[in-house]
């Protein structure tokens with residue numbers, strides 16, 4: 259568990275390290291963009307994968323009772339939600355599962371509510387599958403250094419269903435990001451319950467992307483569907499060990515769908531569109547959920563120290579910039595607005611002067627302008643190097 263030591267990932271087909279030049283058009287920049295981490299996963303997972311690879315046969319595979327048991331026990335232990343193994347649908351990723359949801363549960367031209375600034379592929383997930391985005395922008399209170407949901411606007415977006423239905427328009431779905439990438443909020447039960455009430459009143463299917471569910475620094479994670487029995491029947495919760503254990507490249511995801519009709523419809527589309535994941539992903543999932551908890555806890559401790567270090571560094575050393583302290587995820591959302599730069603100028607400053615690859619805020623759509631997202635999943639020495647480069651660039655500007 260040597261997070262401090264890190265890992266040289268160059269030449270391993272790493273999107274973050276080997277494709278940074280292709281994405282940013284510049285060589286030799288420090289990559290702090292893609293949300294994966296620069297260290298090995300848990301030894302238990304590596305050993306399980308080694309054994310599976312040594313076996314040598316990689317034919318068709320199918321998750322069995324042991325996988326179900328591992329998932330059920332993890333969800334109960336970590337999030338206090340008792341699920342029935344029947345509710346589990348295995349998939350090959352979160353984004354493709356979200357696409358399946360939009361295709362399956364919306365009609366052409368329906369609106370799907372998103373809460374920008376938010377994980378940008380959500381927009382193509384909606385738009386490439388025949389629906390339209392309705393933005394319910396998050397509210398940012400700079401003084402309190404905090405993001406909240408705009409419930410008044412959300413109500414309007416949900417109710418649009420009634421006013422426009424004669425013209426064939428309606429809002430039928432919302433994709434919730436919980437914990438939220440990039441702003442780092444861990445939604446409280448009160449917030450989730452308010453959202454749930456509005457969704458139930460207006461017959462909106464909430465699909466909750468909970469890919470960061472195991473990265474919680476403050477509070478605890480509540481799976482959206484777990485809030486009530488009624489909600490269980492009217493929502494879909496997506497979980498995965500992919501981020502938690504730094505195994506996103508193994509393409510494994512879970513859709514938890516208690517409602518049997520919704521589940522059957524999702525499964526039918528999944529068969530046509532995306533399949534169930536792959537044998538190495540399933541092997542890793544079982545090892546992660548049965549033997550990975552202590553590694554996960556150690557990783558969380560390290561990340562929390564990284565988070566504290568970065569927030570403190572920005573406060574003391576780069577006072578013109580404000581770090582929004584994350585309650586969860588391993589992402590740092592930084593407010594550069596006081597520099598008064600447009601998206602291109604801000605990108606140039608960070609890329610050309612600091613030579614660090616971050617994700618520019620407007621990528622996450624409205625409300626993201628003037629911000630940058632930095633990945634904390636790296637050794638502290640790398641984090642320090644990145645922050646020092648940013649400090650020098652901001653000072654020099």
Ligand SMILES: Cc1ncc(COP(=O)(O)O)c(C=O)c1O
Pocket residue numbers: 293350351352353354377435439467469500506510511
């Ligand atoms: C909120 C969120 N959802 C989904 C994904 C991607 O998940 P997958 O690789 O399983 O499609 C990411 C990756 O960073 C993410 O941040």
